[in-house]
Each structure stands twice: as structure tokens, then as C-alpha cells.
Amino acid sequence: MKLGLNLGYWQRHADDATEVVQTAERLGYDSVWTAEAYGSDAFTPLAWYGARTRRIKLGTSVAQLSARTPVATAMTAMTLDHLTGGRLLLGVGASGPQVVEGWYGQPFPRPLARTREYVEIMRKVWRREEPVTNEGPHYPLPLPGGLGKPLKLITHPLRPDIPVYIGAEGPKNVAMAAEIAQGWLPLFTFPSKISELYGEFPEGFDVAAMVMVAITDDVRSALDGVKMMLSLYIGGMGAKSRNFHADIVGRMGYAEAASRIQALYLAGRRQEAFDAIPDELADGISLVGPPGRIKERLQLWRDSPVTNLLVMGPRDERSLTTVRDLVLG
Template sequence: MADDLELGLAVGYWGAAADDATESVRAAEALGYTSVWTAEAYGSDAFTPLAWYGARTRNIGLGTAIAQMSARTPVATAMHALTLDHLSGGRLRLGIGVSGPQVVEGWYGRPFPRPLQRTREYIDIMRQVWRREAPVTGGGPHYPLPYPGGTGLGKPLRSITHPLRPRIPVYLGAEGPKNVALAAEIADGWVPMFYHPLLSPPLYADALAGAPAGFDIACTVTVVEHDDTREALRLAKAPYAFYIGGMGARERNFHLDVFVRLGFAEAAHKVQDLFLAGRRAEAVDAVPDELADGLALVGPLPRIAERLQAWRASPVTTLLLAGVRDEPRLRALRDLVKG
């Protein structure tokens, strides 16, 4: 249970058009939000906007939620991280994740199998880069260093640049219990997706049992402030339908699996069927009200204030508010969370 929820702003990844959220980020910083988080799927990247916002702010933390591992080798991500951490004065929080086979193999052209083993290797190599105690080596099957082939001339190297911090905070974007347990074992935080403050805690209690003191659970929460709660729920459902139906294959969709574990198996499969059949409006309508109402904060501000109590009672330590950009709403939500 978090006595004092930390508050962050989730700006996500771009849609069809470029989306410069500088004014929102500046407003959030002025209001005391502690972090801003970018993301990537298969369009805009996570690091460029974060550097852009970091250059226009002074204090707000800079997080990736999530940078996809298959987009970059471990040392490339470590280089991005140490560079941005230097330029921002030590403000980076590096969130990484494996994504899913649809993106990993279809977009990046990389193999997906053995995600837990890959993650463990990835983080080990990044931390070698940042510690800079010795030339970086990797003995695992996924990211061997030096490369065991080619010319045979490769040799272990040490970063030319001395990192500002020898241990940049690493967060894992994880959905399955085994991946969450890995986050608790080797990472500094967890960025859950589709977290229900009433239903999710018992599902992950065993996985988080070994988490160290100070382990940060930074959860993205969509906010739809609207005088009409029914309309707010309808608006909140759209992204859930998209992830259940469109962000994964019918045969393997890790996002859908989360909804199944939450107890909404029949509804989730119905949403997927409708979405894949091209009946997207019906798919949105098929998302259960009680599910959307738990995952998001919707309705008038007094109702949102009431619903926040469940988040305060949960293991979540940081709320990353999504869907809010204007200063008045950022201020009102800050007052609700901090009041």
C-alpha cells in the first residue's frame, strides 16, 4: 500500500500524426509531477521525444514506457540511456520490454522465443556498460559479445564515455506473472499495463514477494474526465478493444491474456472476434463496463476522487496519468491525488 502516490504523466507513442507534448510536460513539471513517460510501438520511437522534453525542462524525471528490446541491441540501448542521462542531469528512468511476437518478428525481424532469458541477458549487458568496470562481454545465446563469427576480429570494449550514474534505474514492462517476478528480481521497477487495483494485486502477489525495498510500480492509468460517466466509459473502452483485438495475433496475444487472468475470458474473446472481423465499434461496446471502470479513472472529478481510493490501497507506487494534456485538468488531478 502506497502512503503517498507519486504522480507522472504518460504521453505514450504517436499515432498517425506527430504529437509534441512539450506544453503539457512543462505544465506537469510546474505542478510537481515527478516524471513524464514516452512509449513506442511501430511508429515513433521512445528516446527522441524524451530528449526533446528533457531539453525543455529542468527537473521532471524522464521515463520510457516502454522501449522495445528488439529495436536495439543491449549496448545500443545502454548508449541511448547513458547519453540521455548525462544530458538531463541524471533524470532517466529506463523502461524496457520484450513486446510481442507480432511486432518483434513482423516489424523488427528478430526472433521472439525465450523472452525471459533474453531480458536477463539484456539487462546484464546494459549494467556492464554503465558500471564501466571492465570491457563488456556476453556469454549468453541471445546477445553474445564479442560476436562468435564473422571476421573473428571482434574484441570486448569498454564505453569511451563515463556514465553519469553507474546504475541507471531499469523498469520492466511485464504482463505475465513470470515476467513480473523477473522484474522484482533484477529490475528497479515494474510498469504494468492494464492493472486493476482491486483484481490485480492477488494475481501478482507471489511474483512481487521478492521485490526489494524501494521497488517502484509505475502504472499507466487512462483518465477520462466527463460529466457523463456512461460516455466516459465508452471513450475509455476504445484502447482496450484495440489491444485485445489488434495488438497481437489471434493465436497469441499477451494483452488478451491479462484480461483473461482478470476474470473476463469470455468477454475478451468476444472483443477479439469482433475486432478481427472488422466490427470495431461493436468490439468497443463489448468491453465490460466493470472492466473499463476498474482500469481507468472516468467520470466527473468527485467520482474520480472516490475511485482513487482503490489505487491508494493497492501496491502501486506511481500513477502515470494518460489522456490528460491541458493544465487545468493536470492541476485538478494533482490536487485529487495529492490532496
């Protein structure tokens, strides 16, 4: 199992994690990942960290499709991959209608077909086999009826096959990721239920699961931290009629709880929404407690299809070292 560090996106204040990334690289972490929602973008921090490191891989988890056209993302990825000596892992995802329509002002039609088309165009750009055209309904190239003509990327990519990862939660989207991408970035992972929910994955496919980690003797407090995050995502990160995070929690076997959590959260009863989250759910998707407890629970992840553990939470050298020893030791 590989080990990565997921920094997420900035919260209220700017977060330069250069020292954390350099420590992770020195300790042997395989990758570091950044994210975007409606604050900091995913690529700029990676360029910053890439200029200050030499080996650690640099991943986006995830770059939102609606934030950039396919060729804009392809150019950004190609540029960053060149500047960092071929270290980019490009994670992309459709996000959800709340962000796509509310933040980017874009429609949210057929996310699976749109993702497939997006990835196909990026690969055409990187391969440089011919001027890029696309007849798909979501990203037609050139624009029909206009004065544009097909173009070819000027710069030769360092790698014409930059690894693509897809952030996906629904079974059809995950199946598509296994078909067209090098990896899958699940947000909430109940390791013992992955095979039941999604079936088998191709050999060499990277299941890079994000997991909240807290090394502490206070298990109760650590679980409450996980529950705080879950209450936000299940309750508030999505529309009432379409919340992919609530859906995945439902498929894990907590549909009744997810419905209640969302209803309470949207009604402004956030403490009750927090209280409605089962401890079993919070514990199942995280690794919290003293090192011995985490070591024991890590076996569930080793026995699952997960091939890459992207830890969220540890920032100081002692915690990063403990996690490294537990996962890679």
C-alpha cells in the same frame, strides 16, 4: 504515491507536447513518459523535453528490446542521462511477436530470458568494471568466430545504476521485474487484483501503473473511450494465437469476454467487439468521471501495491491541476 504523466507514442500526426510537459513540471509531477510501437521512437521526444525542463524525470514506457541491441540502448540511456542531469528512468520491454517479427524482422524467442540477458548487459556497460562480454545465447559478445574483441564504454556514465523498469504482463515476467529491476510498468491495472495476481513486491520497488484519466460529467462517454482502447489492444494488438493483452484481461477474470472480443475484432466486426467489453472492466482499469467520483475510486489505487500513478489523457493545465490535487492533495 508519486504522480507521472504518460504521453504514449505519437498517433497519426507529430505531437510536440513541450508545453504540456513544462506545465506538468511546474505543477509538481514527478515524471513524464514516452512510448514507442511502430511510429515515433521513445528516446527522441525525451531528449527534446529534457532540454526544455530542469527537474521532471524522463521515462521510456517502453523502449522495445528488438529495436536496439543492448549496448545501443545502454549508450542511448547513458547519453540522455548525462544531458539531463541524471533524470532518466529506462523502461524496456519485449513487446510481442506481431511487432517484433512483423516490424523489426526479428525472432521472438524466450522473452523472459532475453530480457534478463539484455538488462545484465546494459548494467555491465554502465558499470565499466571490465570490457563487456556475454556468453548468453541471445546477445553473445563478442560475436563468436569473428574478429571482434571485448570493449569498454569510453564515456563514464553520470550514474552507473540508471533505474531500469520493465514493461511486463505475465506473472513470470512481473516476478522477474521484481527481481532484476527497480520498477514495473503494467499497461492494464485492476488495482484490487494486483496482489492476487502477482503477490508481494520488494520494499522500494516502484509499481508505476499507467491509467487512463478523463475528468468529465459524462461517465458514459469516458468509459466508451476506455473501451475503444481496450478493443484495439485485446482484439488487434497481437496475433490470434498469442496476444499478451488478451491474456492479462483473462487473468483479471474476463477470459470469456477477452476471447469473444478478439474473435469479433479479427473478424472485422469491430463495433460488436467494442460492445462486448464489460463496463466493469473499463471502469476498473481507469479513473473517469467528475472529480468526486475519481477521488472516491482513487482509494482503490492507494490501497493497492501501486506506488506511482502514470496518468494518460489529461493535457490542459486545468485537468493536470485537478489530477495533481486529487492524487497528491
